[in-house]
Amino acid sequence: MAHTRRRIKSGIPLESTDRELFERVTAQGVKASCFFNNKGGVGKTTLVANLAAELALNFNARVLVVDGDPQCNLTQYVLEEEEWLEIYKNTNPVSVFSVIRPLSLGKGYGSSLPIRQSKAFGFDLIIGDPRLALQEDLLAQDWRDAKAGGMRGIRTTFVFADVVKKAKELNYDFVFFDMGPSLGAINRSILLAMDFFVVPMAIDIFSIWAIRNIGSTVGVWQRELKTGISLSEDPSEIASSDQSRKLRFVGYVTQQHKERGGVEPDPDAVASEEGEATRKRIVQAYQDISRGFPDEVKQYLKDFYDADQIDPHLGDIRHLGSLAPRSQSQHVPMINVSGTGSYTQLRKQAREIYRGIAVRYLENVGAS
Template sequence: MISVALFNNKGGVGKTTLTYHLAYMLQRLGHRVLTVDLDPQSNLTAAFLDEDELSAVWQEPLQSDWPLLDGQQKLLFRVDGAGTVASAVEPIMRGLGDVRFVDPVTITEGLWLVPGDLNLSAFEDKLSAAWPNSLIGDHAALRTTTAFYRLISNTGTRVNADIVLLDVGPNLGAINRSALLAADTVLMPLAADLFSLRGLRNLGPALREWRRIWQTNVLQHIPRDIPAPAGTMTPIGYVVMQPKMRLDRPVKAYQRWLDRVPVVFANSVLEDAPSGGESYEIATLRNYQSLMPLAHDARKPMFDLRSADGALGSTQTLVQRCYQDFRALSEELLRRLADHQPAGR
């Protein structure tokens, strides 16, 4: 089992859309995939689950005068008994115990989700306080800092996952530090703009510093009865998400920023510049903005849209192209992951 965190310090680059479609495509290619929503905004969870399922998972009571249709009642069976990331760490947040392992939601055969929850944001302060105490080997702090890793490891083992995709929010706070430390590798979605480049310049040094502190100052203090990550967080490359073209901004304006990405990635994210001419660009995905509303209404990936979903004529050609693009992306991702085996304790 290998884990991949999809992360960029800059938001709005299509990270959650990428995670959602990668999960389905990797499953389609025969892999057992676990997705974990570690972003308190929970956009990945909302993409996978409808409102009734969200209400059930978040334990928000439905209106008693709104009877469920048969189809809705059947759908709720797949979230019955499932927990969220927030409910898993609730005992730690309340000072009542350790991480509570939860059951994931079965999205389809070979694909699972540990749902996110807005309540996870309350874990930020707990993680911030635990970080300095982890450096001196405080066991309660170490259990807090490793909570995400242990949840991911336990759930992934139970479903026999091959790949774990972690959706992480766009900031460098304590929640994301703990989430990224739990990841074997990091995949970075980018837009061809100044903000994404600034995000890379901030992200690279942060990853290296977290890795250094964890591996040099923390791992030596962790007892054998607390499973802990190696803190590798190996950057395996980036995916360029093409924006919707605007008439007031010519294509060459995007190309100007795009040309800078390889150098910034090598200098800011990697400890050493790439050698042998290796490219860290895994793929460039075109803009599929016209497919998104159809996919949202049909509650399925863009590359699964059919004529019955409104994908007619030239739109169906775009659907086929979308499938080809995500398949090529997934196959290249798998090739790179094969070279980065996890190194947990």
């Protein structure tokens, strides 16, 4: 596949140790990772797009990103406005829906992947589709069949595993899935097709609940699928990679809320002593929550990683103020937003943050 990448100045030269790490990890084969949290608005899409861009533009990785969220936020972010307007004017755009549609028509898996490119982000893309939501029922129904050993159900459940298999044949270094915020049937199929998952978290109590939900729910799904495969008429029809896949946890990234970081005082909150006391209590509460993350992760995700081998904390994303919306309106990654003044400083921070997360991601994937 031809790659036309915009030449960029990353601002931070790649250390030779980072380059070696990258070479070592990619030599181990293609990795499929999803970025998942059933809580909405925790920064999943922003992280997928910007981490994939960091790997593609600065490490020269070949990355395929799949927009598995019917909201299509990622697609809207990484394609130029004119481009996606043109695509979605068509009532039947070629998208992630095209991957799953043949199955619902009883035709098996599609023959090829509908791949486009995001030039500004440097990666390839399977665009999202609001019609993906219509397939939630099919996947839910076929899941019941899969658990009872039905081949049709198992095949449908592995629809995204087939996407990953095809992507691996195309020699990508990484395949990333962005997902909507739910523990529904689409996300089950995605999670069951992955080698790895990353959990983006907001610093709030609901993110702790999300960690608990993910650990227990994914564990149950894996056991149910295993039972289904063992009950199936002919397990040899199921690819051995699908039978032996082991989903592993790479780590979590925390996303800071502007008003809760305690870095910049809120002028309204410090107007009175009472306001100041309230602000301090809130900041303290959030610090307590984030201090609790490592133990929660260790307890609830212990089956998915080796706590002696890896530190699952991949990094903290501070609130980058207006850099985030500007990156959306320019349809470029945060590391390449154009602008002077305060943008110079914010862009520099973004470059440090995403380089740091990319390196930690590579370290943990390499050690798993």
